[in-house]
Amino acid sequence: MKKLILLLLCSVMLVTFIAWTILQDQPPLPEDPMAGARLFQEKGCVQCHSIDNDDARIGPNLSRVHLKGSLLDIAGSMWNHAPLMQQYMVELRISPPELTAREMANLTAFLTAYQYYLKQLGRPGDPERGRQVFQSKNCGLCHSLQPEADPREIGPNLHGYSKLSPIQIAQAMWNHEPAMAEEFIRLGLPLPTFEEDEMADLIAYLQRAAVPADAEPVYVEPGSPNQGRVLFEQKGCSTCHAIRGEGGTPGIPDLGQRRTELVRSVTEVAGFMWDHGVAMQDKMQELEVPQVRFEGNEMADIIAYLYFINYFDQPGNIQRGRELFTEKRCTHCHSTTPGKPSIGPDLSQSPVVGSPIEIITAMWNHATLMEPAMAARGIPWPRFEMGEMTHLVEFIRAQRESSKE
Numbered sequence: 001m002k003k004l005i006l007l008l009l010c011s012v013m014l015v016t017f018i019a020w021t022i023l024q025d026q027p028p029l030p031e032d033p034m035a036g037a038r039l040f041q042e043k044g045c046v047q048c049h050s051i052d053n054d055d056a057r058i059g060p061n062l063s064r065v066h067l068k069g070s071l072l073d074i075a076g077s078m079w080n081h082a083p084l085m086q087q088y089m090v091e092l093r094i095s096p097p098e099l100t101a102r103e104m105a106n107l108t109a110f111l112t113a114y115q116y117y118l119k120q121l122g123r124p125g126d127p128e129r130g131r132q133v134f135q136s137k138n139c140g141l142c143h144s145l146q147p148e149a150d151p152r153e154i155g156p157n158l159h160g161y162s163k164l165s166p167i168q169i170a171q172a173m174w175n176h177e178p179a180m181a182e183e184f185i186r187l188g189l190p191l192p193t194f195e196e197d198e199m200a201d202l203i204a205y206l207q208r209a210a211v212p213a214d215a216e217p218v219y220v221e222p223g224s225p226n227q228g229r230v231l232f233e234q235k236g237c238s239t240c241h242a243i244r245g246e247g248g249t250p251g252i253p254d255l256g257q258r259r260t261e262l263v264r265s266v267t268e269v270a271g272f273m274w275d276h277g278v279a280m281q282d283k284m285q286e287l288e289v290p291q292v293r294f295e296g297n298e299m300a301d302i303i304a305y306l307y308f309i310n311y312f313d314q315p316g317n318i319q320r321g322r323e324l325f326t327e328k329r330c331t332h333c334h335s336t337t338p339g340k341p342s343i344g345p346d347l348s349q350s351p352v353v354g355s356p357i358e359i360i361t362a363m364w365n366h367a368t369l370m371e372p373a374m375a376a377r378g379i380p381w382p383r384f385e386m387g388e389m390t391h392l393v394e395f396i397r398a399q400r401e402s403s404k405e
């Protein structure tokens, strides 16, 4: 229970941080961190979605669904599901909730923070699959999991690892990666890389291998993105890596450019860092930057930071947005030539079209009217894949900008 309260407190702090950033160059900052949670009640979302328990409701439990992608992707998934949601609302006599842009920002911020702290962190690995990873990646050649020391062992005994949390194990692997890499080379073994859940599974196996089955599992600690931001400087990451064009060294990846690899579970991101660890260490030697080692909760903090900065949207691609506007058949009802008559309003003149979040809020609010108009013309409800919404809104924004000139 204490753990849950701690997690909830962290999410509350985070919602302020996220909602602030979403609206940074936009309307006034939302100051009330609980706004998103309250809206979830007020707007009737709770009538159909549970979030903290598994009560059967009409809609999916939103802490269990993997709401992938950026802010606009999450808002986009609400749009994708709008027709069915609204059909149920009619049946249940709930009036479809109208949202302001700020409310939409608060709601998506709330869902993301919730997602991160209660889902991404808690996603348990599968120890049985982890055993296979342990074998296939040759860990057993150098490490024993048995309590008694094995004289043939090259690396340290990993027996005690059952008492560490997943991120601490990943952190120990990162810290020892340079020395391990040397051993791999010496024995002519390939350096292992990790895909998707492999790191989580491996860790679950290391945790489980030695403990009695009824022991309490050790969870991942929640990282603090704000602390991570500080560490990113202190550890020298910012010497090499830019964040959205700021800082860094040319030729080294910018870590703020909407990297979907970084908007994943904590263990996946740790695996991703491991995969690039050796190349990074080489670069550190070349540039005479001290080796990066982590202690305590530091890796968790850095990963939380990388997660949340990548969750915000980068400006989309206008040309791709123009194609999507046609592909998704928006052009059937919305003219792109100013002054040309059309069924829906001219979006370049619309007063509700401004920031990306305003556009998607307007789409959500008009879904009730757009849906029957589409159905009448045999147009299927347009659904958006990850990333598509960003391009689309960029195109709509550009149209508005050019009509002002």
Ligand code: HEC
Residues within 6 Å of the ligand: 040, 043, 044, 045, 046, 047, 048, 049, 058, 059, 060, 065, 067, 074, 077, 078, 080, 081, 082, 084, 085, 088, 089, 092, 094, 097, 107
């Ligand atoms: C009348 C019931 C109802 C209400 C009220 C409702 N929803 Fe839904 N919601 C659903 C149903 C049913 C689905 C699944 C629809 C589908 O599969 O297309 C859904 C799907 C979603 C999804 C997509 C989940 C996924 O699998 O990707 C999100 C996000 C969502 N709702 C958020 C909200 C929010 C936020 C509110 C409040 C503003 C809300 N919903 C209000 C019934 C409802």
Ligand code: HEC
Residues within 6 Å of the ligand: 134, 137, 138, 139, 140, 141, 142, 143, 154, 155, 156, 158, 169, 172, 173, 175, 176, 177, 179, 180, 183, 184, 187, 189, 192, 202
């Ligand atoms: C070629 C031999 C070798 C292989 C294979 C190997 N390791 Fe290691 N490992 C080492 C050595 C040597 C060290 C100690 C490095 C040091 O002193 O910094 C080490 C250290 C570690 C540590 C830190 C232990 C500590 O002291 O805290 C962990 C955790 C670890 N390895 C996990 C793994 C996992 C998981 C795999 C499989 C993916 C693996 N190792 C594969 C040789 C190996």
Ligand code: HEC
Residues within 6 Å of the ligand: 232, 235, 236, 237, 238, 239, 240, 241, 252, 253, 255, 259, 272, 273, 275, 276, 277, 279, 280, 283, 284, 285, 287, 289, 292, 302
């Ligand atoms: C000395 C320069 C240097 C430092 C310091 C450094 N990195 Fe890197 N990093 C690199 C290089 C070079 C690559 C690309 C490696 C490759 O191609 O495999 C990289 C790759 C990465 C990647 C994978 C990016 C991708 O998209 O391929 C992540 C994540 C990452 N670094 C995180 C960090 C973090 C977090 C820190 C600080 C704790 C850090 N790095 C410190 C040089 C550095």
Ligand code: HEC
Residues within 6 Å of the ligand: 325, 328, 329, 330, 331, 332, 333, 334, 343, 344, 345, 347, 350, 351, 352, 353, 359, 362, 363, 365, 366, 369, 370, 373, 374, 375, 377, 379, 382, 392
């Ligand atoms: C079948 C016709 C039709 C299609 C197809 C259609 N819309 Fe609409 N759209 C409308 C109508 C009608 C309205 C006005 C509804 C209202 O007044 O509430 C509207 C309103 C809007 C608004 C709010 C504008 C304002 O000024 O209030 C936005 C934004 C919007 N649509 C975007 C889109 C996008 C993006 C697509 C493609 C994914 C799309 N629409 C597809 C008919 C359509």
